[in-house]
Amino acid sequence: MTVDLSPVFKDKRVILLGAGVSNMPLARMLSEMGAKIEVRDKKTLEELGATGEELVSLGADLVLGDEYLSEMEGDFVFRSPGFRPDIPVLESARAKGICVTGEMEMFIDRAPCPVIGITGSDGKSTTTTLVSKILEENGERRVFLGGNIGEPLLHRVGDMDEDSIACAELSSFQLMTVKSPVTVAVIKNVTPNHLNWHTGMDEYIEAKAKILKGAKKAVLNYDDEVCRTLAEKCECPVMWFSRSPIPEDVLLSSLGGVYPRDGYIVVYCGGREERVVALEDILLPGDHNIENYSTAIAATIDYATAEDVAKVASTFGGVRHRLELVREKEGVKFYNSSIDSSPTRTAAAISALSCPIRIICGGYDKNIPFEPLADALVNCKNIRTVVLTGATLEKIKDSLLSHPDFEKSGIELIEKKDFTEAVIACADSADAGDCVLLSPACASFDAFPNFEVRGERFKEIVAGL
Numbered sequence: 354m355t356v357d358l359s360p361v362f363k364d365k366r367v368i369l370l371g372a373g374v375s376n377m378p379l380a381r382m383l384s385e386m387g388a389k390i391e392v393r394d395k396k397t398l399e400e401l402g403a404t405g406e407e408l409v410s411l412g413a414d415l416v417l418g419d420e421y422l423s424e425m426e427g428d429f430v431f432r433s434p435g436f437r438p439d440i441p442v443l444e445s446a447r448a449k450g451i452c453v454t455g456e457m458e459m460f461i462d463r464a465p466c467p468v469i470g471i472t473g474s475d476g477k478s479t480t481t482t483l484v485s486k487i488l489e490e491n492g493e494r495r496v497f498l499g500g501n502i503g504e505p506l507l508h509r510v511g512d513m514d515e516d517s518i519a520c521a522e523l524s525s526f527q528l529m530t531v532k533s534p535v536t537v538a539v540i541k542n543v544t545p546n547h548l549n550w551h552t553g554m555d556e557y558i559e560a561k562a563k564i565l566k567g568a569k570k571a572v573l574n575y576d577d578e579v580c581r582t583l584a585e586k587c588e589c590p591v592m593w594f595s596r597s598p599i600p601e602d603v604l605l606s607s608l609g610g611v612y613p614r615d616g617y618i619v620v621y622c623g624g625r626e627e628r629v630v631a632l633e634d635i636l637l638p639g640d641h642n643i644e645n646y647s648t649a650i651a652a653t654i655d656y657a658t659a660e661d662v663a664k665v666a667s668t669f670g671g672v673r674h675r676l677e678l679v680r681e682k683e684g685v686k687f688y689n690s691s692i693d694s695s696p697t698r699t700a701a702a703i704s705a706l707s708c709p710i711r712i713i714c715g716g717y718d719k720n721i722p723f724e725p726l727a728d729a730l731v732n733c734k735n736i737r738t739v740v741l742t743g744a745t746l747e748k749i750k751d752s753l754l755s756h757p758d759f760e761k762s763g764i765e766l767i768e769k770k771d772f773t774e775a776v777i778a779c780a781d782s783a784d785a786g787d788c789v790l791l792s793p794a795c796a797s798f799d800a801f802p803n804f805e806v807r808g809e810r811f812k813e814i815v816a817g818l
Contacts, residue, residue, distance in 0.1 A: 362429070366389045366428050380413060390408075460519075468521055469539065479645045479672055480652075491658065538570070613632060637671050690702045691791055697725065711789050715744070750768065
């Protein structure tokens with residue numbers, strides 16, 4: 354049975370707060386269903402460009418510029434994830450009886466099929482993609498991939514039925530207001546992130562933990578202290594994953610676990626281990642990708658086979674902007690890992706490369722500490738040059754210079770505020786056999802709309818060298 358949302362929205366006034374990626378498919382869907390659409394955004398019509406033109410063609414009323422957060426009147430308000438749910442205009446809307454929701458919040462509430470929800474500070478995009486590919490390889494269900502990766506999912510709900518399955522990457526911004534449960538709740542890890550948006554680490558952890566509420570099964574990282582703490586309060590059965598074998602008493606008191614042992618990723622369930630895939634058959638490099646596969650196996654164990662996993666492992670080359678090999682020029686390999694928006698992601702990226710590394714770091718300031726980044730760079734024997742750029746240049750520089758082992762590391766430090774100049778300087782520092790790696794450890798918003806645009810700009814610059 355499919356879900357028809359037309360009766361919910363026909364002739365209703367629906368306000369979309371933000372004209373970004375998550376709300377445009379929603380605007381198209383609402384227009385087709387006969388809703389009266391109002392779109393609010395800080396940008397002017399000229400700044401919205403083609404997006405603004407499309408909204409006008411859909412018949413949407415536009416509230417733009419400085420007045421976009423004025424009082425609202427209507428039946429529904431959909432907030433983009435970047436807006437905190439407690440801003441005054443949304444609190445006022447709720448007080449008037451307006452339904453304030455979000456695209457992902459309503460999708461999870463209305464989905465007619467199982468939803469595997471995946472969140473975490475690092476690695477969730479690759480893991481969500483792996484989950485979808487393993488399920489597609491299995492072929493028994495129609496698979497829908499989206500959320501914080503790819504496309505929104507609410508406008509696809511009419512294409513789903515009980516025999517479908519959805520793989521949703523979920524950010525802390527989206528999870529803050531999610532009320533309905535997912536089927537399988539996956540938390541990759543919880544490390545400091547987005548502390549410029551959240552009130553602090555406690556709120557960030559609380560948002561991530563909301564994915565567990567009402568879930569039928571939790572998949573948690575045994576190596577992560579926050580995940581182990583959350584498991585103590587978790588009301589559903591837990592399956593663990595780890596980068597190393599898990600203590601037997603932990604496995605026996607849970608659904609089991611997935612981890613590497615003796616050259617294989619194994620599943621422990623029902624008192625015994627079973628091999629799933631050989632590590633040497635995994636095309637993606639690095640221990641973090643062994644962890645990503647372990648997570649995906651734990652999440653899909655009820656829906657796919659070891660053969661499905663093995664096929665994906667031997668053929669899947671990775672998501673765009675994640676250790677993406679752009680080109681090789683005069684013996685130098687150029688890698689685009691623009692998706693690395695935190696120190697832990699950058700640490701994982703450099704650990705996956707065995708050649709001398711010339712790295713570009715820096716970007717938008719999320720108010721997260723950079724001491725872990727400095728520690729990862731200084732302690733990585735392959736780092737030769739660090740080129741700093743963007744709004745966090747000085748903060749990362751201070752963390753590096755204050756590291757007790759920085760001077761003896763021999764790392765060359767280059768400062769280029771401009772992104773293009775940073776890429777060129779990094780390329781100029783490289784010799785044959787080296788790699789140039791864009792792994793910013795920061796978000797992109799100081800200079801680019803998102804990490805994808807930043808990655809594409811890197812690729813353009815590299816192509817022109």
